[in-house]
Amino acid sequence: MMKTTKISLFLLAAFFLSISISCEKDDIHGRKIGGTEAPKQVTDVTYKPLFGGARFFYTPPPCEDLLYVMATYTTKTGKSFTFSASYFVDSLDVIGFGDTVDYKVDLYAVNRAGVKSAPVTMTVIPMEPAISRVAKSIEVKPGFGSFFLDWINELEQSVNVYVDFSYTQRGVKFDHTAVFSSNLAEDRRFVENLLLTQDEPVTVKVRISDVYDNITDPIDMGEIILLEDITIPKQNWFLPAANDSIGGVPQGFGDGLEGRLRYLIDDIIDRGDNLNFMHTHSRGRTGNVADGNMPWNVIIDLGDYYELSRILTHQRHSGGLANINRGQYYRHENVGIYAMYYWDESLDEWVHISEHTIPVPVGLSELEFVKAGEAGDMAYMYPDDPQYTPPTRWFRYEALKGFTANYTREDANCLSEITLFGKKANK
DSSP: HHHHHHHHHHHHHHHHHHHTTEEEEOOSSSSEEEEEESOOOOEEEEEOOOOEEEEEEEOOOSOOTTEEEEEEEOOSSSSSEEEEEEEEEEEEEEEEOOSSSEEEEEEEEEEOOOBOOOOOEEOOOOOOHHHHHHHHHHHEEEEEEEEEEEOTTTTTTEEEEEEEEEEEEEEEEEEEEEEEEEOOSSSEEEEEEOOOOOSSEEEEEEEEEETTBBBBEEEEEEEOOOOHEEEEEETTOOOTTTTTTEEEEEEEOOOTTOOOOGGGGGOOOSSSOOOOOOOOOOOOTTTOOOOGSEEEEEEEEEEEEEEEEEEEEOOOOOOOTTSSSSSTTTTTTTTEEEEEEETTTTEEEEEEEEEOOOOOOOSSSSSHHHHHHHHHHHHHHSSSSOOOOOOOEEEEEEEEEEEEHTTTTOOOEEEEEEEEEEEEEOO
């Protein structure tokens, strides 16, 4: 009897030991938890090259407590990156390769206890990475007191664009670096407030990096000469009366409620406590309710002939007396989309210049919204190819849509200020 009991205890102990080192076991509630034995490797591993990466295909091991498949690689600078995919899929994307050379990638099967299998090492050659594709697409163009960069990032991976630029001003050399982060498919960024003359060119070089410790060599974008303009003085500006037509287009109505059309050209922006804005009272087209609100137009006689370069607009704020709240900035009642025209005397008609959508800033605090609103929104007459309009005495601002419902509603009633830039025409 004693011998039988000892044998039974031995078998029972062996049974529990086999559970503890198997692929899985149950806790006291019957849930599966991982064992301490490493799972088997993934098998049948192949890969497909991707832009800056590779997609691995494999067969997971049969272990029932398999949690995920993991892939790791190490860059030439010694930094490691890890990617994983759930156990119920049969492929895993690994990205972040900075060149089209051989990379070694280790694949592991991992169970619920975090125990890894032995690695399966694959040598892969990726396609061209995102940073070099972005670098090839970059264009640098001169602007007015600024220059800007356009690029395409069709992979929409996060990149940093380093802009190293230098110039000599009044005999002193300056070197600067601007950094822009983006994951947009297409982007445009400005380097602004450069008070340089036509005799003070800017030399530009660009570098592109990603979050995987890759960076391109500097790309020489050459030398550019910035364009110059001035703020057009408003002393001689004139606004026709509401519903007076110029070239068949009626002047908009802006004297609703506290608003006045004349406030648009007084060089005072609305800060919430001064009520300095125009207001259409939902009848902006002509002032007659039957004619509706949008599109409404602000027509300006500039008092002389100018070639126009840029426009700066300010929205209605109405954010309270302390001027620390966002108020209506980038919201209801303000103009989100507008078009611009100049009057061509030789054709005796309005000529369309361009259309502009005011972007809504993302991730700002209330006070940062106030600062952005008070700075105003700057737009070029010709955004893709900065230049001046032909000489004109008349300018037309056409309000098309508000900000609400993603710029789809015609509910914009207000505008605070219009400022124009350009140069005096030789006429």
